[in-house]
Amino acid sequence: MCRILIGLVNREFAKTSLSSLIEDFIESSYKDPYLARLTGGRRESHDDGWGIAVAGLKGKSLTIFHEKTALPIFSNTSRELLRVFTSKLSRYDELYLLLHSRATGTEPLGTSNAHPYEASFKLGKIWFIHNGSVDKLRASQDAGMDPNLHVDSHVVAELLAKYLSTCASKCEDLDNCVTTAYEELYSKYVREGDALITGLLSYCGGGDVRLYATSLVRGYENLDDVGKAYYSVYVVSGNGYSIVSSSTLVDYYIRLSNFNKLVQQQKVLKIERDSIKTLLTI
Numbered sequence: 001m002c003r004i005l006i007g008l009v010n011r012e013f014a015k016t017s018l019s020s021l022i023e024d025f026i027e028s029s030y031k032d033p034y035l036a037r038l039t040g041g042r043r044e045s046h047d048d049g050w051g052i053a054v055a056g057l058k059g060k061s062l063t064i065f066h067e068k069t070a071l072p073i074f075s076n077t078s079r080e081l082l083r084v085f086t087s088k089l090s091r092y093d094e095l096y097l098l099l100h101s102r103a104t105g106t107e108p109l110g111t112s113n114a115h116p117y118e119a120s121f122k123l124g125k126i127w128f129i130h131n132g133s134v135d136k137l138r139a140s141q142d143a144g145m146d147p148n149l150h151v152d153s154h155v156v157a158e159l160l161a162k163y164l165s166t167c168a169s170k171c172e173d174l175d176n177c178v179t180t181a182y183e184e185l186y187s188k189y190v191r192e193g194d195a196l197i198t199g200l201l202s203y204c205g206g207g208d209v210r211l212y213a214t215s216l217v218r219g220y221e222n223l224d225d226v227g228k229a230y231y232s233v234y235v236v237s238g239n240g241y242s243i244v245s246s247s248t249l250v251d252y253y254i255r256l257s258n259f260n261k262l263v264q265q266q267k268v269l270k271i272e273r274d275s276i277k278t279l280l281t282i
Contacts, residue, residue: 001038001103002115002131003029003046006199006213006244008096008271013240015090017256021243022082022099024253029101030074032248034230046103047072049114052085053127053201055209056092062207063092066127068114073101094273096211098199100129107151116201117154119161123168124204128157131246132195132217132231139189156185160200171204175270178202178212179279182268186282190218195231199244211271213244215264216282235262235269235276242271 005025009018029046036044051068067085071078089095100115107113116127130153139155140147143162147155160181167177178200190196196216203209215233217223223231232247238259245254250261268280 001035001043001046001105002129003032003101003246003248004129004131004197004199004244005099005246005249006097006129006211006271008094008211008242008273010095010240011090011093014086014092014095017241018089018095019083019086020255022086024255025099025101025245025249026074026079026082028246028248028253030072033252034226034248035103037226038230043103045072045074046101047074048102048104048109049073049111050078050099050101051114051116051129052082052100053098053116053118054085054089055096055201055203056089057094057209058092060207062209064203064209066116066118068111068116070109070111070114096201096209096271098127098129098201100199104151108149113151113154115153116199117157119157121161121168122165123171124202124208126157126161126164126203127201128153128160129199130156131197134185134189134194134196135191142188156189156196156198159185164202168204171206171208174202174204174208174210175279178210179268182214182216183280183282186216186218190216192219193223194218197231197233197246212279213269213271215244215267215269217265220265233264233267235264236260237276242273242276244269244271244276
């Protein structure tokens with residue numbers, strides 16, 4: 001049970017609107033009507049940690065940073081950290097962004113278990129965020145990881161990196177390899193009612209940075225209205241930004257004006273400068 005924000009934005013958007021977008025995301029994690037309905041009122045906050053990964057391009061220079069904590073995203077400390085981060089991001093011409101707030105049940109807590117997860121593959125690195133669940137025991141066996149020590153999302157990140165290492169011989173292969181990897185993950189590890197709602201930031205040597213999102217829910221069409229509302233994923237776009245987001249932010253909190261909104265389900269998407277491209281529909 002998590003909320004995610006995946007976006008590619010330009011410098012002007014970072015200067016004028018990114019801070020309010022992140023504040024809106026914080027509020028959507030603090031009081032989430034969809035989570036409250038899904039849990040019968042037992043829980044309304046995503047308060048088990050948060051994390052951010054950003055690749056910033058300035059001319060030909062690339063900077064990547066990654067931070068996460070077990071603190072709730074709406075704590076005063078977290079709010080101040082995100083304000084500081086956001087104030088620096090307008091230095092860049094273009095930003096590739098992952099932001100995640102976590103709500104877990106029985107999975108391990110702590111900073112190391114907050115998202116994004118960083119994993120290495122043969123040609124570079126990935127940063128991965130996830131809303132949903134998978135068959136943890138089976139996935140852990142295939143990844144060679146102890147299911148008592150790692151959350152399922154961390155296991156999926158390592159499996160993705162493993163797939164990319166065997167598939168991609170050059171950076172140009174990444175789109176096809178990411179698509180194939182998600183198709184295999186969905187087929188092997190996503191059970192009825194499970195979800196692979198994810199964001200993926202990839203770095204491939206030489207400055208190749210890419211941003212992907214998925215909205216895969218096994219049996220989405222069979223969910224009740226509450227489940228569909230919670231697991232719906234939106235594409236939001238406008239001048240200088242392309243964003244993929246959890247439903248709560250868009251339906252209840254977002255303050256962007258004149259934006260285009262589209263529900264995207266059962267998709268593997270690539271977020272590009274001027275468009276969001278569908279790589280796979282399941």
